[in-house]
Amino acid sequence: xxxxxxxxxxxxxxxxxxxxxxxxxxxxxxxxxxxxxxxxxxxxxxxxxxxxxxxxxxxxxxxxxxxxxxxxxxxxxxxxxxxxxxxxxxxxxxxxxxxxxxxxxxxxxxxxxxxxxxxxxxxxxxxxxxxxxxxxxxxxxxxxxxxxxxxxx
Amino acid sequence: xxxxxxxxxxxxxxxxxxxxxxxxxxxxxxxxxxxxxxxxxxxxxxxxxxxxxxxxxxxxxxxxxxxxxxxxxxxxx
Numbered sequence: 001x002x003x004x005x006x007x008x009x010x011x012x013x014x015x016x017x018x019x020x021x022x023x024x025x026x027x028x029x030x031x032x033x034x035x036x037x038x039x040x041x042x043x044x045x046x047x048x049x050x051x052x053x054x055x056x057x058x059x060x061x062x063x064x065x066x067x068x069x070x071x072x073x074x075x076x077x078x079x080x081x082x083x084x085x086x087x088x089x090x091x092x093x094x095x096x097x098x099x100x101x102x103x104x105x106x107x108x109x110x111x112x113x114x115x116x117x118x119x120x121x122x123x124x125x126x127x128x129x130x131x132x133x134x135x136x137x138x139x140x141x142x143x144x145x146x147x148x149x150x151x152x153x
Numbered sequence: 154x155x156x157x158x159x160x161x162x163x164x165x166x167x168x169x170x171x172x173x174x175x176x177x178x179x180x181x182x183x184x185x186x187x188x189x190x191x192x193x194x195x196x197x198x199x200x201x202x203x204x205x206x207x208x209x210x211x212x213x214x215x216x217x218x219x220x221x222x223x224x225x226x227x228x229x230x
Binding site for chain 1: 170173174177180181184185187191194195196198199201202203205206207208209210212213214216217220222225
């Protein structure tokens with residue numbers, strides 16, 4: 001019961017994540033995009049770890065886990081192309097490339113939610129993984145909006 | 154019988170993933186504790202993402218090898 005209630009805390013903490021805390025100055029859009037990007041990387045890693053742990057515990061088959069992990073690997077690769085682009089001053093961003101990479105991440109995660117978890121039949125297992133995938137798509141959407149708004153600025 | 158199996162499986166999932174959920178939430182929370190210095194934040198946040206992604210790639214690559222599956226080598230375009 002205690003472990004189950006701890007698992008339920010995660011959605012509340014993830015909702016709270018929208019508010020970055022910075023002592024004496026407001027969070028700039030550039031910092032917000034980078035914070036979102038770091039959260040995206042963390043969530044992606046969490047999905048991969050969750051799938052591997054479930055497979056290791058015999059709750060998910062290797063055949064089911066392998067393609068999901070392939071997509072998580074791809075997201076990590078794409079994000080490592082994206083991250084250095086975001087460290088430049090926003091006025092010098094390669095916005096086209098940045099938006100393209102974020103869109104690739106978004107599509108990959110969305111595709112996993114729609115189709116990739118089909119092999120995981122247990123609703124509890126699906127939900128545990130979907131929660132982090134939903135974080136990825138939400139964060140990617142947020143990043144797209146922020147970058148587009150800065151492009152117009 | 155089916156209900157008992159579902160509850161048992163739920164317990165297994167929670168036992169396996171419960172600590173991971175907390176660890177993830179705590180890491181996300183720590184990412185949001187920004188300093189007043191813009192340059193420091195840019196460096197720390199970008200490094201966090203790069204390090205996390207590298208760890209994700211490494212753990213998946215190790216898992217593939219352990220399962221006797223081919224390692225992913227192609228870079229996305």
